[in-house]
Amino acid sequence: MARSPYGNYGHAILTAGALRTPDQVALTxxxxxxxxxxxxxxxxxxxxxxxxxxxxxxxxxxxxxxNETLRVAEVYLAQAKIGAVTAALNPYWPVETLRDVxxxxxxxxxxxxATVEGVVGPVRDSLPGVTTWIDVRELExxxxxxxxxxxxxxxxxxxxxxxxxxxxxxAVVHTHxxxxxxxxxxxxxxxxxDSVFGTGAIIWGIGFPAIVGPALYAGMRLVLEQDWGPANxxxxxxxxxxxxxxxxxxxxxxxxxxxxxEDVDLSSIQVIMLGGEPLTAxxxxxxxxRLPEAGVYSYYGQTEAPYTCMGRVDxxxxxxxxxxxxxxxxxxxITDPNGERVVxxxxxxxLAGPHRMTGYxxxxxxxxxxxxxxxxxxxDLGTLSPDGVLRVLGRREDAILKGGVWTQPVVIEEAVxxxxxVAEAGAVGVxxxxxxxxxxxxxxxxxxxxxxxxxxxxxxxDTLPAHQRPDHIVVADALxxxxxxxxxxxxxxxxxxxxxxx
Numbered sequence: 001m002a003r004s005p006y007g008n009y010g011h012a013i014l015t016a017g018a019l020r021t022p023d024q025v026a027l028t029x030x031x032x033x034x035x036x037x038x039x040x041x042x043x044x045x046x047x048x049x050x051x052x053x054x055x056x057x058x059x060x061x062x063x064x065x066x067n068e069t070l071r072v073a074e075v076y077l078a079q080a081k082i083g084a085v086t087a088a089l090n091p092y093w094p095v096e097t098l099r100d101v102x103x104x105x106x107x108x109x110x111x112x113x114a115t116v117e118g119v120v121g122p123v124r125d126s127l128p129g130v131t132t133w134i135d136v137r138e139l140e141x142x143x144x145x146x147x148x149x150x151x152x153x154x155x156x157x158x159x160x161x162x163x164x165x166x167x168x169x170x171a172v173v174h175t176h177x178x179x180x181x182x183x184x185x186x187x188x189x190x191x192x193x194d195s196v197f198g199t200g201a202i203i204w205g206i207g208f209p210a211i212v213g214p215a216l217y218a219g220m221r222l223v224l225e226q227d228w229g230p231a232n233x234x235x236x237x238x239x240x241x242x243x244x245x246x247x248x249x250x251x252x253x254x255x256x257x258x259x260x261x262e263d264v265d266l267s268s269i270q271v272i273m274l275g276g277e278p279l280t281a282x283x284x285x286x287x288x289x290r291l292p293e294a295g296v297y298s299y300y301g302q303t304e305a306p307y308t309c310m311g312r313v314d315x316x317x318x319x320x321x322x323x324x325x326x327x328x329x330x331x332x333x334i335t336d337p338n339g340e341r342v343v344x345x346x347x348x349x350x351l352a353g354p355h356r357m358t359g360y361x362x363x364x365x366x367x368x369x370x371x372x373x374x375x376x377x378x379x380d381l382g383t384l385s386p387d388g389v390l391r392v393l394g395r396r397e398d399a400i401l402k403g404g405v406w407t408q409p410v411v412i413e414e415a416v417x418x419x420x421x422v423a424e425a426g427a428v429g430v431x432x433x434x435x436x437x438x439x440x441x442x443x444x445x446x447x448x449x450x451x452x453x454x455x456x457x458x459x460x461x462d463t464l465p466a467h468q469r470p471d472h473i474v475v476a477d478a479l480x481x482x483x484x485x486x487x488x489x490x491x492x493x494x495x496x497x498x499x500x501x502x
Contacts, residue, residue, distance in 0.1 A: 007152035009176040010048075010080030013183060013216050014041050015146065020219070027222045029070045031239060037216075040074075042144035047078035049141030054134055056109050058083030058150035061159075063107040063130065065089045065098070067115040069224040071136050072202050073212050075111060076158070078139075080176070083151030084109075086158040087171065088208060091116050099123045100168055102130065104362060105159060111136055153177045159361055160206050162303055163482065171361035172303050174209065181329065181355035182206075182306045183213035186220065188327050189271055189297065189310075191244065195220045196268075198242035200228020206303045211246065220244065230255040234264045241268040246299075248276040249283050250424070250481060250492060256286050257423035257446045266291060275299040276491050278392070278410040279313065281320055282417040288314055298323045300392050305351040305376045308332060309390045322391040329353055333375070334384045342384075346393065349382045350375040381408075398494055400429035401437050403467035409494060412470065415463050416441065419456065421449035426479045427470065428498045441470035442479055442497050451475045474501045 005011040014037070017026060022038035029035075035043065056062055062084050066072045079086050087105045089098060098119065102110070109132040112120050117135075124133065151157065157176045161169040174182075186197070197215040202208045202224070215222040223240045225232060233255065236242065252274075255261055272287065272294050279298055287296060296314040300323030301307045309332055311317060311324020318324045326332045330353035336342050352374045359367035370377055381393045394408040401407075409427040416425035423446040429437035445451045453473040460469055480497060482490030 003152045005149045007176060008081060008083075008149050009151070009157050009179050009183075009213070010044070010077045011149055012180055013080075013213050014044060014077055015081075017041075017216055017219060024219070025221050026216060027070075027073065027224060028240060029224050030226060031236070033070070044074050044077045044081065045144045045147055046141040047074050047139045048081050048147040049143045050139040051078055051084065051134075052082055052147060053141065054109075054138075055132060056082070056084050056134075059085065059155075060109060061085045061087060061105060061107040062109040062111055063087045063089055063102045063105060065091055065110070065112045065116050065120065066136065067091045067226075068113045068136075069200070069202055069226060071113050072208060073222075073224065075136060075139070076208055076212070078147075080151065080157055081149055082147050083149075083155065085156050088158055088160050090161065090169075091119065093169075095119060095122050097168065099126050101161065101171075102127055104168070105171060106361075108132065109134065111139075113137075151176055154358075156358070158209070160209070160303055170363060170366065172206075173358045173361050175358060178355050178357065179209045179213060180217075181353065182209045183217040184329075185210070185214040185307050185310075185327070186218040186244070189244070189273070190295070191218060191220065191271070193219075195243050195270075196223055196240055197221070197244040197246075198223040198225070198228075198233075198236060198240060199246065200225045200232075206306050210306050230258070231260070234261055234266075237268065238265040243268055243270045244273075245269065245271070246273040246275075248491060249274050249279045250277065250490070252283060252287050253424045256290060257444075259447060261290065267293065269294045271295050271297065273297045273299055273310075275301070275307075275323070278394070278414070279320070280410070280414040280417050282414065284314060284320060300324075300390060301351070301355075302376075302378050302380075304357045304370065304378055305330075305353065305355055308351045308353060308355070311389070319389060319391075322385075322389045324390065325388045326353070326390075330355065332384065332388075332390050334382060335377070339372070343386055344383060346381055346383055348377050349380045349390070349392065350377050352376065398428075400427065400439055401435065402429065402439060404436075405467040407468050412439065412441065412464065412468050415460060415468075416443060416456070419459055421445050421451055422456075423447075424479055424492075426492050426494055426497045428494045430472075430498055432495075432498055438471035439469065440472045440474070440498065440501065442474045442476050442501055444476055444479055476501070 017037040018041035026037040111134040159171040300309045334347040412427040424444040480493040
């Protein structure tokens with residue numbers, strides 16, 4: 001029995017749209033190029049034929065080091081259509097990390113763009129297993145007809161890498177089926193025929209299947225930029241009339257801390273999806289004050305199980321501080337140290353659904369630690385209400401132990417962020433891993449404000465219990481964030497706060 005092409009990620013994401021609405025604009029790139037669904041599909045087909053001509057076919061693993069977001073979209077979708085397995089590399093890794101990741105990946109082909117040629121040179125001779133090196137500019141096939149489709153359902157589609165905060169980044173294996181399940185994100189969120197999804201970085205981690213796939217699968221117009229920092233965001237949103245966004249709260253801490261946004265027309269924004277770190281009440285108030293017509297949603301998931309839960313938090317539908325309920329077809333539970341399900345108690349978060357990874361590539365023991373039957377258990381703590389609302393409390397390793405009581409940093413950070421003049425705050429326990437810790441608090445003032453550590457301490461003494469009050473307060477120009485290539489701040493790096501300021 002022949003397999004349906006709709007079990008193939010590339011066909012279901014893009015070709016179906018080209019058949020459904022061929023003349024609708026699918027993608028706009030940096031305000032300079034626009035492609036209809038039919039045009040984008042034909043471009044991807046040309047890339048696919050060129051890959052096949054170079055010997056890249058079903059099951060072959062291809063290391064992809066691409067920094068140009070348009071090329072990422074085209075190449076990843078082309079490789080999906082022909083059944084190749086994409087290893088989504090991060091151009092911001094150190095050369096040594098890049099080399100070691102590729103060596104461990106089993107890739108025998110390597111595709112790159114002009115922006116990373118300086119990185120490819122130093123690693124090329126140290127990767128004898130890679131026999132085919134492809135400059136993306138060489139992928140201009142003569143035919144734009146549909147290539148022979150290969151790769152379906154439970155066949156591996158890609159390796160997406162974790163942040164690698166402890167050791168080498170782990171390769172998370174996602175299949176065509178799990179990636180298609182992730183692509184349904186926007187089907188659970190209000191949208192219309194003119195919805196426009198704006199974004200920057202899609203180049204590594206779970207960015208591609210969590211951004212490109214969902215936008216195209218939902219029939220939206222995808223606006224791709226190289227830079228998605230606050231300055232370019234303020235240019236692109238009014239220019240493209242962007243309606244939908246997916247970001248982290250730290251982005252809005254940076255955007256709203258400066259007066260540059262005040263005279264910019266952001267009225268097109270209808271949906272803001274926030275995740276990756278906690279959304280405080282203070283930050284939500286600031287977002288709604290600036291964008292009163294936008295619906296604000298929280299989401300929760302990990303590279304291993306993206307966007308598992310979702311809920312709107314600005315209209316009372318979902319309690320602020322929670323991440324909503326599982327999306328359609330997904331499941332969540334909380335387990336105690338014995339692995340038993342609990343409700344209303346703190347425990348480990350378990351995630352399940354068709355979007356879950358199949359495992360860590362080449363790491364069977366680590367896979368066995370986190371995959372327990374159909375559940376993924378990744379080390380985050382949380383609670384689940386009787387009606388199924390998840391509240392994420394944070395990572396086990398981030399918790400602060402003071403006075404014999406555990407506290408998640410976000411509790412302290414939220415109290416600090418509510419004070420006048422505070423743009424952002426980060427709390428950590430020092431020394432790391434001690435059985436009794438002190439609270440180190442780093443704060444960044446809003447533009448035009450100054451902060452006094454002693455006055456902050458007095459204000460917090462009135463609002464926080466003794467085990468949460470900071471013992472050391474440092475006023476900093478900025479807090480350390482991960483580099484996600486968007487141009488804006490990535491996730492807050494609490495470990496770096498301890499390292500730099502502790």
